[in-house]
């Protein structure tokens with residue numbers, strides 16, 4: 001269908017100059033499948049440093065940003081600042097932002113809208129908790145989160161959706177390829193019915209949650225999985241194999 005496979009690494013609050021230097025060497029050596037778009041989500045204080053070491057083919061993302069240009073918002077970072085230090089993407093709405101920092105659908109939508117308007121590309125994260133899955137609410141939760149994001153997006157070409165079931169994040173409990181495919185297909189149908197067939201056909205939907213070199217190939221073979229958002233394994237040499245999962 002012509003959707004370019006897109007693999008993101010989300011380093012979360014990990015790393016140092018030393019470890020980023022090592023990782024950049026590994027990613028530079030690759031080789032990385034040229035048919036896969038690669039982005040790494042870097043702690044904001046290291047973006048400039050990482051950008052200087054990574055090959056230009058790898059995009060760099062912030063892991064959060066605020067919803068306005070500048071001002072009295074102690075501790076916050078503006079999209080223009082991320083761009084200024086070398087990021088071209090931002091990850092927004094990660095479940096850790098939602099759960100630990102109390103970010104609402106509405107705040108995330110405001111951030112997505114502003115980041116896009118400032119010229120950043122956005123990886124927008126959604127996903128249900130275990131409790132929600134067990135209560136049969138997986139689709140309802142994912143659709144509600146997606147709807148909030150969709151309400152502010154006009155041009156979808158700079159948006160990637162990351163479906164990350166919260167129960168699979170950092171737990172070693174990966175969704176099975178069938179479980180992930182089921183939600184990805186449901187999301188694509190949601191886009192066809194609520195946005196447009198063209199966006200449904202072109203939007204890239206990543207899977208995230210305990211992706212490793214060992215499970216990436218089978219997940220990548222699913223028709224509606226267009227890439228990954230990788231946490232723990234993105235800090236390791238196996239990230240190269242995950243990037244190359246479609247080869």
Ligand SMILES: O=C(CO)COP(=O)(O)O
Pocket residue numbers: 010094164168169170171172208209210211229230231232233
């Ligand atoms: O949250 C994630 C990526 O954003 C997934 O994390 P893990 O790959 O460590 O489970």
